[in-house]
Amino acid sequence: MAKHFGGGFGGGMNMNALMQQARKMQEQVAKAQQELDEAEIEGTSGGGLVTVTVNGHGALIGVTIKPEAVDPDDIEMLEDLIIAAYNEASAEAEEMKNEVMPAGANGMF
Numbered sequence: 001m002a003k004h005f006g007g008g009f010g011g012g013m014n015m016n017a018l019m020q021q022a023r024k025m026q027e028q029v030a031k032a033q034q035e036l037d038e039a040e041i042e043g044t045s046g047g048g049l050v051t052v053t054v055n056g057h058g059a060l061i062g063v064t065i066k067p068e069a070v071d072p073d074d075i076e077m078l079e080d081l082i083i084a085a086y087n088e089a090s091a092e093a094e095e096m097k098n099e100v101m102p103a104g105a106n107g108m109f
Helices: 015-038 075-100
Strands: 041-045 050-054 060-065
Touching: 015 075, 041 075, 050 075, 060 075
Parallel strands: none
Antiparallel strands: 041 050, 050 060
16 A cells, blocks of 8 residues: 655645745845845955955955055066955955855855
8 A cells, every 4th residue: 555645746845845945045046146246355465555346256356456555666566466365355255155145045156
């Protein structure tokens, strides 16, 4: 004799409830994506000599370099300042992404 589990899958969860959950998750992800797209997160280094701006996805959208940071005899220092500022901003963007993405959606985007 076969056992029947209401609805056929999900231990009795009906298809409408599953679809509603999927739509809700999709809406939450879309809202989080928009928030990440519009975010502007700054990272600085060298006491403010270099500032980079990234969006919530970590994509670089701006760089500001103060003139006193530019030493033609030490380009390597400027490169290091840019990298340090970017790494700071990128880490903050990743933290923001983890906060705004709904549970279960992290890693999907």
